[in-house]
Amino acid sequence: MTDISKDAIAPPRSFLSQDAIQVFYRLLAALLICAVLAVLSDSFLSLGNILNVLRQASLTFFIASGLTLVVLTAGLDLSVGANVALSACIAGTVIHKTGSPALGILTGLACGGIVGLLNGVMVTALRIPSFIATYGMLWVLNGLTYWYMAGETLHDFPAGFRQIGSGYLFGLPIPVYLLLVFLGIGTLFAQRTIWGQEIYAIGANPVAARLSGIPVARRLLLVYAVSGTMAGLASIIFLSRLNSAEADIGESLTLPAIAAVLIGGTSLFGGVGTVFGTFIGALILTLVLNGMNLLSVSANWQPLVTGIIVILAVWLDMKTRRRAQ
Amino acid sequence: MREAAVVSQSNPLQRIPGVAIVLVLLIAVFGAIAPGFLSVANLSNVLVQSTILTMLALPMTLIIMTEGLDLSMGAVLTLTSLCVAIVSLATKSMLLGLGAGLLVGAAFGTVNGWLVAILGIPPFVATLGTLGMAQGLSLIVSDGQSVVGIPHSVRDIYSATLLGVPVPIVMALASYAAFHGLLYHTRFGTYIFALGGNREALRYAGLSPNRLLIAVYAIGGAMAGIAGLLMTARMNSGHPTAGLGLEFDAIAAVAVGGTSFERGNGWLLGTLLGVLSVGVLRNGLNLISLPSSVQVASVGVLVIVALFLDGLRSRA
Numbered sequence: 235m236t237d238i239s240k241d242a243i244a245p246p247r248s249f250l251s252q253d254a255i256q257v258f259y260r261l262l263a264a265l266l267i268c269a270v271l272a273v274l275s276d277s278f279l280s281l282g283n284i285l286n287v288l289r290q291a292s293l294t295f296f297i298a299s300g301l302t303l304v305v306l307t308a309g310l311d312l313s314v315g316a317n318v319a320l321s322a323c324i325a326g327t328v329i330h331k332t333g334s335p336a337l338g339i340l341t342g343l344a345c346g347g348i349v350g351l352l353n354g355v356m357v358t359a360l361r362i363p364s365f366i367a368t369y370g371m372l373w374v375l376n377g378l379t380y381w382y383m384a385g386e387t388l389h390d391f392p393a394g395f396r397q398i399g400s401g402y403l404f405g406l407p408i409p410v411y412l413l414l415v416f417l418g419i420g421t422l423f424a425q426r427t428i429w430g431q432e433i434y435a436i437g438a439n440p441v442a443a444r445l446s447g448i449p450v451a452r453r454l455l456l457v458y459a460v461s462g463t464m465a466g467l468a469s470i471i472f473l474s475r476l477n478s479a480e481a482d483i484g485e486s487l488t489l490p491a492i493a494a495v496l497i498g499g500t501s502l503f504g505g506v507g508t509v510f511g512t513f514i515g516a517l518i519l520t521l522v523l524n525g526m527n528l529l530s531v532s533a534n535w536q537p538l539v540t541g542i543i544v545i546l547a548v549w550l551d552m553k554t555r556r557r558a559q
Numbered sequence: 560m561r562e563a564a565v566v567s568q569s570n571p572l573q574r575i576p577g578v579a580i581v582l583v584l585l586i587a588v589f590g591a592i593a594p595g596f597l598s599v600a601n602l603s604n605v606l607v608q609s610t611i612l613t614m615l616a617l618p619m620t621l622i623i624m625t626e627g628l629d630l631s632m633g634a635v636l637t638l639t640s641l642c643v644a645i646v647s648l649a650t651k652s653m654l655l656g657l658g659a660g661l662l663v664g665a666a667f668g669t670v671n672g673w674l675v676a677i678l679g680i681p682p683f684v685a686t687l688g689t690l691g692m693a694q695g696l697s698l699i700v701s702d703g704q705s706v707v708g709i710p711h712s713v714r715d716i717y718s719a720t721l722l723g724v725p726v727p728i729v730m731a732l733a734s735y736a737a738f739h740g741l742l743y744h745t746r747f748g749t750y751i752f753a754l755g756g757n758r759e760a761l762r763y764a765g766l767s768p769n770r771l772l773i774a775v776y777a778i779g780g781a782m783a784g785i786a787g788l789l790m791t792a793r794m795n796s797g798h799p800t801a802g803l804g805l806e807f808d809a810i811a812a813v814a815v816g817g818t819s820f821e822r823g824n825g826w827l828l829g830t831l832l833g834v835l836s837v838g839v840l841r842n843g844l845n846l847i848s849l850p851s852s853v854q855v856a857s858v859g860v861l862v863i864v865a866l867f868l869d870g871l872r873s874r875a
Contacts, residue, residue, distance in 0.1 A: 310683070362866045363820060365683040366810075369630070370862045373807050377856025384850070481852075489691050492684075502681055534703060538695025545688035548680050 253508050256499045256554075260514040267521045275528040283524070285407055291520040292413035293471055295513055297487060298494035299420045300350075300464030302512045303457045305495050306424070307437045308504025309364035311353060311458065314465045314491055316375035319484030321345040321469035323379055326388040326479035335395035342473070343466040349375065350462015354455035372488075379481045389478040399475025409471055413513075416464075420509035433457060437504025489540050493519050496547040501555065519543065577868070578816050578832045585836055589843030596846055603725070607717075609838035610727035611636075611793070614786035615809040616834050617738045617827065618779035620818050623810075624825035625754040625772060627675060627682040629779050631667065632809060634693035636802035639664045639787030641697055643713065644706040644797025653712040656791075661784035667693060668780020672773030690806075697799045706797035717792035727789055734782070739827055751775060756824065804855065811858050812837050814865040837861070 271278040297314050304311045325342030329335055349371065356367035401408045424430040432453050436443045444450050468487075473479055498515030500507025522543070523536055589596045596602075615632050622629050639660035647656030667689060674685035719726045742748035750771050753761050761768045790801050816833030818825035840861065841854045 312687075356863060356867075360863075360867045362863065365628075366814075366820065366866060367863065369683075369807065369810075370859045370866075372859075373804065374856045374859035374863075376804075377852045377854070377859065380852030381850055381856070489687065492687065496684075502684060532699075534698035535695060537691045538699065541688045541691025541693075541695060544691065545674060545680065545685060548684055548688075549674075549678050552679060 253499075253506075253511070257508065257511050257514060260497070260499060260511060260518065264514055264518050264521060267518060267525065271521065271525045271528065275525070278525070278528055283528070285410075287517075287520050287524050288410050288413075289407045289475075290524065291513075291516045292407075292409040293468060293475075294487075294490050294494050294516040294520060295413055296416065296464055296468040296471065297491040298498075298512045298516055299416055299509055300461035301491050302420070302495050302498070302500050302507060302509050303424070303433060304364070304461045305437075305500045305502060306433050306504060306507055307454060307457055308440070308502070309357060309454070309457070310492075310502075311350075311368045311461045312365060312488060312492075313349065313353060313368040313371040313375060314461065315484035315486070315488035316372045316379065317346055317349045317462055317465040317484070318469045318472060318487055319481060320349070320375045320379045320382075321466045322473045322479045322483060323383055323388065323481065325466075325470060326391070326473055329391055329395065330388060333392070335392055338395070338473075339470050342470045343463055346466020346469060347459050347463040350459040350465070351455065353462065354458030357458065358451040358454050376481075376484075379484075383479075383481040385481075387478055387480045391474065391477055396474050396477055399471045399473070400477075409475075412471070416467075417509065417513050424509050429453065429456070434505055437506075439505070486537070489537065489544065490519055490523075493540050493544045493547065496544060496551065499551065501551055502548060506555075515547075578829050578836065581815060582832050582836045582839065585839045585843065589839065589846065593843050593846035596843055601842070601846070605835070605838045605842045607725050607727050608842070609834050610731040611786045611789050612805065612808050612812060612834050612837065613731040613831065614734055614782050614789065615779075615805060616812040616816075616830050617734055618775075618782045619806070619809040620813050620816070620825045620827055620830045621738070621742065621751055621775050622682075622779055623813050623818050623820060624751055625775055626821065627772070627776070628686060628810070629668075629671060629776065630683060630686040630806055631671060631690040631693055632686075632779060632783050633802040633805035633807070634690045634697065635664055635667045635780055635783045636787050636790060636805055637799065638667070638693045638697045638700075639784040640790040640794075640801050641701050641706060641787075641797040641799065642784075643788050643791045644709050645700065647713050647791075648706060648709050651710050651712075653710065653716070653788075656709075656713060657785070657788045660787040661781055664784025664787065665777050665781040668777040668783070669773060671780065672776030675776065676769040676772040701797065701799045703799055705799075707795075709791065709796065713788070713792050714795045715792070717789065727793075730785070730789070734785075735827070735831060742825075742827055747771075747774075752824070807862075808837050808858060811862045811865070814862050814869065817869070819869055820866070 277283055297318065301311055301314055321342045324345045325338040328341040329338035353368050353371055356362045357364045398408055403411060424433065432443065432448045435448060436450055436453055440450060472483060476483070494516040495512050496502070496515070497518050498507065498511035498513070500511060519540070522539065526535060526539065615636065619629060619632065642663045643656040643660040646659040647653055671686055671689055674680045675682045716726055721729050742751060750761060750766065754768060754771055754775070758768050761771070791797050794801060812833035813830050814833070815836050816826060816829030818830060837858060840857060844854045844857060
């Protein structure tokens with residue numbers, strides 16, 4: 235009773251401004267981490283390090299942005315890391331065989347997209363819970379990649395192709411420009427298109443979404459395909475930056491991507507979150523890991539810290555939302 | 560709760576065909592195409608190699624029955640295996656090593672249960688987080704290196720026999736008996752059925768679903784601790800990636816065995832047959848010299864097919 239009357243008296247809060255407040259808190263947190271790191275480490279504020287953080291964050295963001303859409307529908311894609319590995323290895327092979335980076339890029343994107351589409355089919359047509367379906371996909375992809383590569387490493391890609399991941403334009407790394415482009419596209423798609431709004435509606439209440447005529451299965455297929463394609467894009471950036479492809483490059487990518495989405499304020503229960511929040515999430519996670527690196531903490535600590543951050547992020551999110559209700 | 564008990568008694572009979580057919584088919588196919596598959600030495604090898612998976616799949620069945628999941632089990636097994644190796648190396652005592660493994664495993668399981676039950680974090684994300692934590696701790700305590708030179712008393716567990724039966728098999732059978740007794744013949748077992756099927760009923764009965772849920776996850780962690788001892792004994796060392804992906808084989812065994820992810824009914828004997836199916840599949844592919852990567856992929860396909868069939872059955 236009391237809840238209802240309180241809701242009736244309180245002024246209506248617009249959905250977007252609530253999101254804006256959430257993003258603002260996270261920006262503050264990122265700035266706070268920057269301030270602490272600037273005090274603790276002399277090299278943090280160097281131009282080289284800041285560009286390094288941005289480049290690193292952009293890699294996490296590419297994977298995490300597609301994943302954000304999946305999580306907005308209350309799903310999860312655990313196969314993104316393994317998808318990056320397979321797409322990178324296949325794209326690398328195509329570049330080596332044909333000598334054409336463009337063909338390699340297209341193959342990488344297509345490979346990622348097809349894997350995503352298969353995830354979507356498992357979730358919609360076969361009705362397997364997304365976290366199990368994509369977890370199964372993770373191991374299928376892992377097996378395929380290791381079998382395909384048979385312990386080999388691909389390297390020595392054309393210099394022009396390597397520019398994508400390691401080149402600069404007007405003093406900024408090229409991946410940072412790509413990050414801005416996809417941040418813009420992702421935000422516009424999610425906030426300003428009907429399809430984007432339908433994705434929010436599906437996550438908030440799938441039954442209501444279906445009853446109001448949204449083609450739920452088709453939108454879900456789209457969302458998983460986009461997540462896969464973004465993993466394909468990330469594989470291209472990885473390939474060109476590392477200048478090598480191995481079967482195991484995807485193993486340490488999934489947890490950070492999920493962490494970025496959750497730190498960014500996208501709710502696991504669907505319907506709430508923004509692509510911009512995920513960008514801030516990727517930035518915060520990268521800052522923390524970069525800071526550990528600058529303070530000479532062994533890289534062995536990274537999975538432990540990322541795991542703790544994932545749990546903390548979900549818990550904080552649930553707590554603030556419970557209070558907001 | 561009576562309803563849950565009825566479900567547990569009637570469904571297994573309908574389910575016997577599913578997983579049993581899978582197992583018989585796999586044995587028939589590999590018996591035909593894989594040289595030496597049906598030899599006594601190889602079959603007993605399959606059994607011994609399935610013991611670690613049995614230790615994980617039994618508690619995984621209980622966890623999945625509560626509509627939960629434990630993705631951290633493989634990583635926790637890695638950590639407990641390292642703990643067994645490090646502690647037994649330092650103290651020269653197998654029992655102290657086992658104690659350390661059990662303690663660390665149960666602690667991780669309790670944390671999982673706490674995150675799921677008290678904080679209400681969805682199980683797959685909570686245990687994904689603890690997966691990262693266990694993986695990180697494994698790297699930290701081992702510094703990324705193998706732990707070698709462990710005492711003979713640990714290694715001998717894997718090769719010793721009791722009345723002619725290998726000790727790992729004795730341990731796996733004893734675990735099965737314990738879980739069977741726990742699930743079907745104690746009140747706690749009935750509560751586990753209710754945790755998945757009808758949590759409200761538990762509350763009305765004056766019980767705390769949260770505490771029961773924590774206990775279920777803690778049992779899973781403790782079993783990963785015992786399995787860690789077997790893993791260390793089998794490899795004669797502790798290795799920071801020893802248990803990588805084992806939780807997936809366990810989930811596969813449970814899914815193939817006919818335990819449902821959504822309706823809170825499980826079948827332990829099905830899980831055991833599921834474990835054997837996964838073991839036969841991996842062993843058979845190995846004998847026809849397909850690399851372990853193909854084995855991993857085929858287990859993935861096995862899970863997806865099993866879940867698809869489970870979905871069909873639930874709609875039928």
